[in-house]
Amino acid sequence: MxxxxxxxxxxxxxxxxxxxxxxxxxxxxxxxxxxxxxxxxxxxxxxxxxxxxxxxxxxxxxxxxxxxxxxxxxxxxxxxxxxxxxxxxxxxxxxxxxxVAAVLAEAVAEFAVMSIIAGLRDAVSFATAMRAGESWAALAARPPGRLLRDQVVGIVGASRTGRATLRRLRPFGCHCLVYDPFIDDVEAAGLGAQRIDLPALLRAADVVSLHAPVLPETRGMIGAAEIDALRPGALVVNTARSALVDSDALLTAARAGRVRVMTDVFDTEPLPPDDPWRHCDGVVATPHIAALTxxxxxxxxxxxxxxxxxxxxxxxxxxxxxxxxxxxxx
Incomplete structure (x- = not known):
């Protein structure tokens, strides 16, 4: 029945x-x-x-x-x-x-942490150079990567995914900052992070990982001025939504070598084969697969x-x- x-x-x-x-x-x-x-x-x-x-x-x-x-x-x-x-x-x-956002959060958080580590260690660039036949001596002479333990990681958005990412970062011992207008200092501390406003986070963080929802208040929250405020060589990881960011300004900064970007999301999806996001040396782009396992x-x-x-x-x-x-x- x-x-x-x-x-x-x-x-x-x-x-x-x-x-x-x-x-x-x-x-x-x-x-x-x-x-x-x-x-x-x-x-x-x-x-x-x-x-x-x-x-x-x-x-x-x-x-x-x-x-x-x-x-x-x-x-x-x-x-x-x-x-x-x-x-x-x-x-x-x-x-x-x-x-099923709770289910998706686990996969996206894992992907975000993977992106942070791969970005800090420049793993994709090294692998690409190996495939292209770059000499061992030239590879060894490249600037070394950075240890996650000694980085300041800024989490933008204490969403399910943001919280799951913070949980996964704890064992590495890095200092975590979090910006979210809906949490207080006590809740942030319980997540293993220091609550901070967005401008201060962007100035202080070696890594900025985006986990906020796209709402009228958050659309374009990382604009050209915010990108200019990032630390030289900062790594920006976006597994959330491209609408959070001024994509043109971020791409310009990546092209200039001011920041590095690991992004899984784009203004246009599917991303056309000739799109500049596919071909910028300062960018590692993946096809919206952070939750896909x-x-x-x-x-x-x-x-x-x-x-x-x-x-x-x-x-x-x-x-x-x-x-x-x-x-x-x-």
């Missing part, structure tokens, strides 16, 4: 990557599961569903479905940001949302299915997004 209808509004390819056969069977055991591989072409396919499972290729959900029923529906997102799927007004009408994909699907089963059984959700959190989440 089924207890509801679950629409799965994502492409077949993405559905198979995220939802294992076991998790699909768990859903099908308690609900009528309705695949919707092209929700843009058939938005009415979610009508009557109690739950809609969404992915990063899901278009905005029909407002009529979100608020038109006689009981609240659940949007169960297999990614992080839900702003493109559900308008704030829908939450005011009782729509419930769950998402085989284990994370599996966990995204499993945690989402767990939440759907809780909802259908009338149990509390573990990853529900509140109305207040919606306003401060990317």
């Amino acid at each position: 089924t207890t509801g209808i679950v629409a799965v509004a994502m492409s077949d390819d993405l559905r198979h990557r995220l939802i294992s056969d076991r998790d699909w069977d768990r859903l099908a055991a308690v609900a009528e599961v309705r695949p919707v591989p092209d929700a843009a072409a058939d938005p009415g396919a979610v009508d009557g569903a109690d739950v809609c499972i969404t992915g990063w290729d899901t278009p905005s959900l029909p407002f009529s479905w979100l608020v038109g029923g006689d009981r609240p529906v659940l949007v169960a997102h297999t990614g992080g940001s839900v702003r493109h799927l559900v308008p704030a007004a829908a939450l005011d009408h009782g729509v419930r949302i769950t998402q 085989a284990e994370t994909l599996r966990d995204q699907g499993a945690v989402t299915v767990d939440e759907v089963l809780r909802f259908l059984a009338g149990k509390p959700l573990e990853h529900e997004m509140s109305r207040a959190a919606y306003d401060t989440y990317a």
